[in-house]
Amino acid sequence: QVQLQESGPGLVKPSETLSLTCAVSGYSISSGYYWGWIRQPPGKGLEWIGSIYHSGSTYYNPSLKSRVTISVDTSKNQFSLKLSSVTAADTAVYYCARTTVVTPRYFDYWGQGTLVTVSS
Amino acid sequence: EIVMTQSPATLSVSPGERATLSCRASQSVSSNLAWYQQKPGQAPRLLIYGASIRATGIPARFSGSGSGTEFTLTISILQSEDFAVYYCQQYNNWPLTFGPGTKVDIK
Numbered sequence: 001q002v003q004l005q006e007s008g009p010g011l012v013k014p015s016e017t018l019s020l021t022c023a024v025s026g027y028s029i030s031s032g033y034y035w036g037w038i039r040q041p042p043g044k045g046l047e048w049i050g051s052i053y054h055s056g057s058t059y060y061n062p063s064l065k066s067r068v069t070i071s072v073d074t075s076k077n078q079f080s081l082k083l084s085s086v087t088a089a090d091t092a093v094y095y096c097a098r099t100t101v102v103t104p105r106y107f108d109y110w111g112q113g114t115l116v117t118v119s120s
Numbered sequence: 121e122i123v124m125t126q127s128p129a130t131l132s133v134s135p136g137e138r139a140t141l142s143c144r145a146s147q148s149v150s151s152n153l154a155w156y157q158q159k160p161g162q163a164p165r166l167l168i169y170g171a172s173i174r175a176t177g178i179p180a181r182f183s184g185s186g187s188g189t190e191f192t193l194t195i196s197i198l199q200s201e202d203f204a205v206y207y208c209q210q211y212n213n214w215p216l217t218f219g220p221g222t223k224v225d226i227k
Contacts, residue, residue, distance in 0.1 A: 046156075046164065046207055048216040061215040062121075095163055105211035107155035108175060110163035 002027045004096050004111035012090075012118050018083040022096030023076075030054045030074045034099040036107065037070065037081045038094040047092075051104035052079055059104050081118060086118045122146050122210050124219035133198050141222045143191040143208035152212035155184055155193045158221075159204045166219040167206075168193065198224070 008020035022035070029035065050060040052070045064083070071080040083090060087094050088112035093115050097107035123146040133139045136160035143153065151171040167177040168184035176205055181196040195202055198216040209210060 045220045046209075046218040048218070059214055063215070084226070101190075104214070104216060105152070106166060106169045106209060107156075108166045108169075110165070113163050 002098060002109040004026055004109060006094060006096050006111045006114040010115060012116060014087055014119050015085055018086050018116055020081045020094055021078055023078045026086055028073060029077050032101050035079050036097050036099050036102045036104055038095045038097060041092045051056050051099055091118045121215055122149060122209055122213050124210055124217050126208060126219040126222045128222060130206050130223045130225060131167050132225055134227045135200055137198055139195040139198055139224055141193040141206055143219050144211055145189045148188045149210040149212035151187045152210060153191050154209045156207045157204045
């Protein structure tokens with residue numbers, strides 16, 4: 001059974017960088033699939049942030065691309081998100097998820113999500 | 121960017137009844153559409169992909185239809201555990217985009 005678990009600070013100051021990691025168990029990232037990040041502001045809908053393949057190939061949402069870096073560490077079977085210059089608008093539950101093989105498409109396994117609040 | 125809209129925003133249904141949810145894309149997404157269910161405090165769960173293919177373990181009472189710009193999710197006989205928010209998502213073009221959701225609540 002594929003399981004994903006997000007980790008990272010729950011509170012980030014404005015203008016700083018948000019950093020999260022997603023640990024994957026039950027499946028080797030090196031075996032394939034794209035892996036991605038999605039966020040959900042409190043009480044609102046879902047926004048795709050970006051996705052990465054084990055080779056390092058990435059797709060980013062253009063609305064966030066200038067501030068986002070997604071990386072993968074196959075030795076630790078995990079991938080990470082960095083979002084720079086955060087503001088209160090970046091306060092959200094951040095989910096990591098597995099997407100499909102050829103290109104990022106739909107998401108079949110999700111982490112439980114982690115709330116990140118941007119506040120001084 | 122493809123904009124997804126969903127209607128209605130809220131659907132009040134009695135247990136045992138049928139629920140029909142709509143999703144519309146601002147341009148054709150072919151059959152590259154997924155549906156998710158989200159309950160409070162939980163991550164979304166994949167229900168349907170390819171507009172009509174049920175994901176692993178999803179009960180047969182959930183069905184999806186449509187192509188192009190108009191899509192429907194039908195829950196044939198609502199169970200108590202089906203009261204939740206439902207999102208559609210297109211994956212025909214990047215960026216991947218989601219609809220705003222339809223909340224199915226108890227009438």
